[in-house]
Amino acid sequence: MPKTDGFLHGVPCWVDLLATDLDAAKDFYVGLFGWEWVGVEMPRGGTYWMGTISGETVAGLAAQTPQLVAQGIPSMWNTYISVESANDTTAKAQAAGATVIQGPMDIPDAGRMAFIADPVGAAFGIWQAGEHKGAGFVKEHGTLIWSEVYAADTEAAVAFYGEVFGWERGSMPMPGGGSYTTFKLGNELVGGTMSPPMEQVPPHWHVWFGSNDTEATVATAAELGATVLVEPTESPVGMIASLHDPVGAAFSVITLTQYVQ
Numbered sequence: 025m026p027k028t029d030g031f032l033h034g035v036p037c038w039v040d041l042l043a044t045d046l047d048a049a050k051d052f053y054v055g056l057f058g059w060e061w062v063g064v065e066m067p068r069g070g071t072y073w074m075g076t077i078s079g080e081t082v083a084g085l086a087a088q089t090p091q092l093v094a095q096g097i098p099s100m101w102n103t104y105i106s107v108e109s110a111n112d113t114t115a116k117a118q119a120a121g122a123t124v125i126q127g128p129m130d131i132p133d134a135g136r137m138a139f140i141a142d143p144v145g146a147a148f149g150i151w152q153a154g155e156h157k158g159a160g161f162v163k164e165h166g167t168l169i170w171s172e173v174y175a176a177d178t179e180a181a182v183a184f185y186g187e188v189f190g191w192e193r194g195s196m197p198m199p200g201g202g203s204y205t206t207f208k209l210g211n212e213l214v215g216g217t218m219s220p221p222m223e224q225v226p227p228h229w230h231v232w233f234g235s236n237d238t239e240a241t242v243a244t245a246a247e248l249g250a251t252v253l254v255e256p257t258e259s260p261v262g263m264i265a266s267l268h269d270p271v272g273a274a275f276s277v278i279t280l281t282q283y284v285q
Contacts, residue, residue, distance in 0.1 A: 027080070030157040031106035034189035034209045036171045037151055037158030038104040039231045040084030043271045044093060046073070048249075049085055052270050055248045056241065057166030057233070059083070067132055080160025082167045099273040102139075103171040103215075103229040104149035105189065106158060110136040113150050113188065117142075120187045131156075142184050144175040146227040163234055169278060170232035172216040174225060178205055181217045191215075196260065221254075221266075235277040238263040242277070245269075 031037035043049040050073065053059045059075035059082065066072050073085040088099060107113040110128040118124055121143035128138045135154035141147045151158065161167045175181035185191045185207060191214060194206035206216045220227065235241040239256045242265045246252055249270035256265045262281040268274055 028158065028160060028162055030153060032209070032212075033106060033108045034191065035106050035212065035214050036103050036168070037106040037153075038084065038149075039101055039159075039168050039171070040086060040104070041099065041101050041273055042086055042088045042092065043099045043273065044088045045099075045271045046085065046087055049099070049269065049271045049273075052245075052248050052250070053083075053085075056245055056250075059166065061085070077161055077166060081156075082159050082161050099269070099271040100228065101231040101273050101275055102147070102149055103231060104137070104151040104158070107150045107152050110138050110150055110152040114138045114140065117150075117184075117188045120184050122184070122188075128152075142173070142175075142181065142227075144173075144177050144180050144184075144227045146173045146175055146181075146229055148173075148229045163280075165234050165236045167234055168231065169234040169280065170215065171229055172218060172232070173227070173229050174220040175217050175227050176219055178217055178219070182207075189214075199260065230274065230276065232276045232278055235279050238265050238277055238279045241265070242267065 062074045063071045074081045075083040117140050123141040126139035130136050134156040136152040139149050163169045191207040194208045195203040207214050251268040254266035263279045266276040
């Protein structure tokens with residue numbers, strides 16, 4: 025399994041789930057991916073849960089805030105992008121048209137973060153690493169393998185992330201015509217963008233986890249209470265599927281056979 029030791033500036037480095045039901049979320053991902061949970065007490069109160077594999081952190085979990093619950097915001101997965109300076113990147117994003125949801129703040133010892141909505145309305149986090157470098161494992165079963173932004177305005181998304189993180193545009197041909205837009209940082213693929221799959225889906229960053237067997241993972245997820253949104257389907261890069269977990273958070277899985285170029 026690819027072990028990481030930190031992430032370069034501009035590379036997605038962490039995902040976490042804000043859940044309306046912590047216990048249900050914890051049980052589901054234990055059953056699905058075998059994660060073990062480690063609780064970290066937060067300085068402002070509450071517990072942040074770290075999902076781990078073989079002692080390495082791979083994802084986070086926290087309770088949905090009362091404000092979000094009151095607004096009817098569903099449980100959601102969030103993507104965080106590694107940065108050298110949370111302050112500088114926040115200022116750069118704001119100048120490029122972003123809205124700052126949560127300004128830079130320290131998470132004692134762990135690092136410094138901010139939460140931002142890009143100009144098309146998709147929210148994401150930025151992470152300036154301290155002791156917490158991000159995910160310890162990536163691109164394997166039960167770990168982060170890909171993040172993509174659902175944006176109705178692809179050109180606006182490409183322009184914004186290029187300006188803020190230096191991402192360059194790439195593309196992958198799709199079956200039946202058209203192409204999938206990818207983001208590159210140097211020679212490394214760091215994500216992609218596409219229009220929301222349904223009109224009622226708002227702009228957001230969507231998280232993908234690796235699977236050794238997408239069909240088996242989907243079957244297990246369904247047994248554990250997930251809703252299958254997209255049945256296992258062959259794609260140019262592998263078998264994919266999309267689900268809602270039992271607390272309502274959307275995510276996808278892929279058994280990768282060929283990496284996007």
